[in-house]
Amino acid sequence: MLTHLAGDTYVLTGPVNIGLYIHADGSGTAVDTGLDDGSGRRLLKALREKGITLAHIINTHSHADHCGGNAFVQKRTSASIYATPIEAAIIENPYLEPFYLYGGDPMSGLQTKHLMAKASRVDKKIKEVPSKLGPLSIIPLPGHAPGQIGVLTPDNVLFCADAFFPSHTLDKYYLPYYAQVAPALTTLDQLMDFGADIYVPSHGCVSTDITAALTANKNRLDEITDRINSLLARPRSREQIVTWFYREQEINSTLAQYFLSTAAVSAHLTYLSEQGQIRPEIKAGTLMWVKN
Ligand SMILES: [Zn+2]
Structure with a gap:
């Protein structure tokens, strides 16, 4: 109605x-x-x-x-x-x-x-x-x-x-x-x-x-950006960051939601790298995000 x-x-x-x-x-x-x-x-x-x-x-x-x-x-x-x-x-x-x-x-x-x-x-x-x-x-x-x-x-x-x-x-x-x-x-x-x-x-x-x-x-x-930035005190891959959030927040998701969450993390990584705070590096075949 x-x-x-x-x-x-x-x-x-x-x-x-x-x-x-x-x-x-x-x-x-x-x-x-x-x-x-x-x-x-x-x-x-x-x-x-x-x-x-x-x-x-x-x-x-x-x-x-x-x-x-x-x-x-x-x-x-x-x-x-x-x-x-x-x-x-x-x-x-x-x-x-x-x-x-x-x-x-x-x-x-x-x-x-x-x-x-x-x-x-x-x-x-x-x-x-x-x-x-x-x-x-x-x-x-x-x-x-x-x-x-x-x-x-x-x-x-x-x-x-x-x-x-x-x-x-x-x-x-x-x-x-x-x-x-x-x-x-x-x-x-x-x-x-x-x-x-x-x-x-x-x-x-x-x-x-x-x-x-x-x-x-x-x-x-803002909170997610800050937390990713802190997590990158040591290099991590995008997937490791997603895993970290899933464990911490006890997220139980569907396949679709997993890919939406991963894409959301990707956007924050781009945002931080555009600000000059982090950069991607391929280390031993894994794309890692590292602090500048
Ligand atoms: Zn929509």
Whole structure:
């Protein structure tokens, strides 16, 4: 069921919140489509009950749980799909998501619907961000994904994708998946002063005040960077660092989560090396990270 947020802005809550803005002509723009055919079906049912024709889908980023309903919806409506170029490449070629996480032909355990959506066609690339799509403002939110965007409606509601995670996610996984640390920190800072009336993260609850969540995510990123830096008092490989966090935090994860955690650590290693603090060295056939 659609929940009314303000003016013409609604949300279909679920494991992944789907946004909806209803235009003056009665057509709708959805923000993301959820994980799979089931979430696409739920979205179309909610629109049908309200007598709304879906005109556009804006994908905030290419992760399977955000664009996995696209194919179902695209087959049944004439809605056009929008995404930024780098995210569009993955939405159209979903093999790329497990491929980049693994770094080669991904094992079947990574080619699941949670990491590999059904392919869909992106009709329009959003090449400039920030920009406007009719009455909607496209807001850059890079970090969790390089081309991630948010959508601000004229009702001052911001659909903010996976720019930050709820505290229970931070508790559960410890290593939140941010593909790029520096852009993620900038995004969190910018959201601190954004001034929307209502924020809708893709995971978690709708909120009028996200200060505590932003601070928790920023602190966690800083904490992980600092701890990796300390761990590198002696050289370690990326995998040894992941193992260290898994043991310390008693993380029990799936194969998919392991690769997401490993990629998150990779991003912190790049961040530290860009700051000139560490460097990679291949020692006896193992890529080790060492202090400068
Ligand atoms: Zn995501």
